[in-house]
Amino acid sequence: MINFAVVGVGHIAKKHIEAINNIEGARLVAVCDTNEERLNAPEYEEYKKYTDLKEMLSENEDIQVVNICVPSGLHAPLTKIVTSFKRHVIVEKPMVLKLEDGDSMIQDAEENGVKLAVVHPNRFRPAIQALKEAVDTNKFGVLSHANATVRWNRNQAYYDQAPWRGTKEFDGGVLMNQAIHDLDLLLWLMGPVKSVQAMAATRLRKIETEDVAVATVMFESGALGVIEAATTIYPSNLEESLAIFGETGSAKVGGKTANLIKHWDFETVSDEEVQSLSEQIEKDPFGTPGHQCIIEDMVSAINEGRSPIVSGKDGMAPVKLIHAILESAETGKRIDL
Template sequence: MIHFAIVGCGHIAIKHIEAIQRTENAVLAGLCDTNEARLTKLALTWQAPVFTSMSEMLEHLPHLDVICICTPSGLHADLAIEAAAAGKHLIIEKPLALTLEDTDRIIAAVARFGVKATVVHPNRYRPAIQHLKAALEHEAFGKLSHISAAVRWNRNQAYYDQAPWRGTRAMDGGVLMNQAIHSLDLLLWLFGPVSETKAFADTRLRNIEAEDTAIAVLKFDNGVLGTVEACTTVYEQNLEETLTVFGEHGYAIIGGRTANWIKDWKCASMTEDDIRQLVDEVEQNPFGVPGHQCIIRDMVQALLEDRKPAISLQDGRSAVKLVVDIANQGMQVRS
């Protein structure tokens, strides 16, 4: 059995816990948070030992194999480095860290102490995205002209007021680091590195330190052009998360309130029946196996097979770098 512990027991930790419970050869062996009331509630539900410091947990549970870092993002680096130094493998919630300096500290520690590590970018495992990835690998749309990603969501002021760290640059980040980083990771995974960015970013409606709205134009190394629109300012509720691809032989639109559905798909090499069958397949199970469960399962298999996890820390760093490039340039233009 691979023994997992959670550090940081907020809402995202539940996804990790449920994923561990559903994964063969995985067992929840510890919970850690500075909030004792939260810990007590989780302990009653999940029947796992609880600790208010990771150092204490590492001392009392030497058999732990994997630490899931689920704390506010600004704490990721120091906790990940401490766990790696103790010989523990790592699953780090997105973003890997809030700065490139911290991402590089984590990467260096993982290499130094010889542990395995991955970052949580679960949207890669969505069925519609998996089909899009396969189509791109087979060049089904021909030469690509341009792509677009839009995250038009709502996070009202009450969301940011839940905790003093929300919306801060040091601990949380803005819409790019917190919400749109999933779409940015998909852009990099699907279309490759970005060579140039032009951006605007601003804090338009929310009383937070970081940006709540950002617009960017990208040029990828392969010449593909792209746009990114991200905001948490849509009135009242989430509107859409959309990824659109245009090529010489077709196009695809993956969307919905979350990008789980094929909204449109045209491809010269596919018949209408082929496309209908593809769309129907996704409609029947748009969420598939939860992404967190795929990542937990991949870590278990990586340990049992002694291989690297599917999502690398370099992948996580690339997403952070793109966020930093867009946000920094955008906020400089604003000032």
């Protein structure tokens, strides 16, 4: 049995807790939050409750994994505390806002001999898994280009929910907060980026960070890519999609959240196979919840003595790309990674 604790009992923590409770071989022992009112909600009655992270770790040596669900700007300092107690870490996205913080987190985990996993749950959606399989089995042939699109709505009320939302220090903008999952998928599917040229703006929301961004990228393979991300879409979420094009195939996974087959055409795949795949995914477009997959993988990684599927280095890849996009937008120059 692997024992867990959750730090930060806001909205996203509920997904972590539900996932832990659904996993055989995992048990939630304690929860921690500086907000006592939130901590004392009825749903946390059965767990040990703490307002101090160090106190929780000192008093519960049986806690093996800590899930960090606090604002993004706090990920690095809390990870440092957890790893100093030699406990494994699962951290929400984005892994960090500052590049140096990410390097520090990876180093802290390595020096203390613990595992660091980052929550990028969209990798486990059935349609995305099918897209990854198509890339890995060379169904596309030589890749020509790809598109990642996030056209969502986050109105001013969303940003006004908490003072940290939309700030550079604790939250980040549309790239760090909403589009980072799609950038993770883009890199996972297409490989590393060689260079990027971008523009970004704060058009409609009263925040410190960008609410719309567009970028073109060249991958190390020579393939090209287009990224579009916005929280300015009126009046609600329009689409999230990933499209890949190659010499012998083209595919698009889309919908309001990228989980449905919108286009699937390959030289080696019959119409009957396409129809069967589309129908299968439509029956269960989300599959096993991604948070559950991430946490199950941490349990397996501990038991098998291996690295998590989405490691700290994996978590840093889209963060580095976002920094390059924002640098290009600020300077007007092409940025080489």
